[in-house]
Amino acid sequence: MTSLELESHDLANGGHDLVEASCSDQAGFSGFMAAVNLSDLVQLACLENKERKLVVQTKRARGEIFFSMGEVVHARFGELIGEEAFYEIMCLSTGTFRFFPEEPPEQSIEVPWNFLLIESLRRKDERSIMDENPEEQPPGVIIVDDSRFFISRLREILTENLSASVIAEARNGKEALEYLDDTRPDLVTLDINMPIMAGDIALKHIMIRSPAPVLLISNFNDRHTPKIMEYLRLGAVDFIAKPGADGSWDLFVKRLGNAVASAPGFMIQNIRRARNPKMAVEKSLPGMPADKLTVILGGYGGLLEIQKIMPELNLEDSKSLIVFQQMCQHFSNAMAGYLDRFCSFSVKALETGAPLLSNQAWISGLDAGWKVEADETGAGIYRDRSKQIFEAEQFLRELSVIFESDLTVVLLSGIDLDLIQGLDAVSSAGGRIIVQDPGSALHPGPLRDILALGIGEKTACAEDIASILSDSRQQSRGKTWPES
DSSP, X not given: OOOEEEEOSOOHHHHBXXXXXXXXXXXXXXXXXXXXXXXXXXXXXXXHTSOEEEEEEOSSOEEEXXXXXXXXXXXXXXXXXXXXXXXXXXXXXXXXXXXXXXXXXXXXXXXXXXXXXXXXXXXXXXXXXXXXXXXXXXXXXXXXXXXXXXXXXXXXXXXXXXXXXEEEEESSHHHHHHHHTTOOOSEEEEOSSOSSSOHHXXXXXXXXXXXXXXXXXXXXXXXXXXXXXXHHHHTOOEXXXXXXXXOOXXXXXXXXXXXXXXXXXXXXXXXXXXXXXXXXXXXXXOOSBXXXXXXXEEOXXXXXXXXXXXXXXXXXXXXXXXXXXXXXXXXXXXXXXXXXXXXXXXXXXXXXXXXXXXXXXXXXXXXXXXXXXXXXXXXXXXXXXXXXXXXXXXXXHHHHHHHGGGEEEEEOTTOOSOOHHHHHHHHHTTOEEXXXXXXGOSSOHHHHHHHHTTOOSEEEOHHHHHHHHHOGGGOOOOOOOOOO
């Protein structure tokens, strides 16, 4: 069999440089190909319909793409695997590459190769635009609200306080869809209650016709919780409550600013809506002090993933769960009450003195300090009044001392906290660290950064995390990391 090797010493400018082709067997051909880039090579390998490995090497990184039966079936790039690894490789602009005959070690990609190429070209174009005009691309926002006053106030905040660009204003969902046919915003703010086309109908149409990150901004009380959770289940990225009569605009501006700053990093195409939840058939009451503990940490996109994980989770009679999720202040009570109906265990908002009991889950935002205390009767969580925000590193260090190898940490989409030393403590104590697959995350950047450091025992999409956590047989010792 003839083994073809391709090598390029410069992939800059799209890779349109001279490429040398040589055959390792005598009964082959040698020559040169011009105007070849990585996309051309992927197409060539797929049309060839053989098992091959394409190795791409730069000064700082190495990537591998595997082909089988006319499709891209697997890719590796640093700690990344699957689609995200493929996209990172295809966005490289300089380096060398070679082909080798080799069977794929696994299948991590199921998307047809032509769709992969289209998405990779889109991402590369976006990066090139940002590189050329880094200071000329303010985040673009479409405001959708039926209140003229609130539209005016929101426009003022976005343009004057947050340096964003308001590219359209819509009074209802129907108008918003018309704007989205012609524009591609970084963020859409959406009120829940509007005339002509309600917010939930508008959201469904947006996610199907013109996918864009949608931020819910609406009045809030406990009656709205099921509707808000439904919006988040369908793919809304977050919820921010409109300022009430107390005029709490400072907190509103801070939360909105975080969302606007993060929006360019959102990958809306990664969103897979959660299934409609079913009421829990059986309910286990909190029991004895927990022998094992799982901590879930989530940022933008985490509110969706939690709805996939918690209803499918089995805490058995020995595990406790704590969820720290970026969310609107005071939303944890409403969220816990909502999820409690669909989980086989008790779900409550975290409060000071909360005991870590089996079949008990606690939920909290990131806007309060917490500490762990333990004695011979078990462990509990207490408010740390000296801290105004959740300090994850110290919290994980405290838990790793208590639970050692029986501690599992799950990192979900967008979790952007100082975590490295805390995760190091978890791993050193023998605990587990599970990272959501960046290719399934709305905000994959923070997860990629963590994986790039070699952190994480396993990556998985949210739909698989519940089964991983519920299978006690998969409990294993953590690995030793290089010093950070």
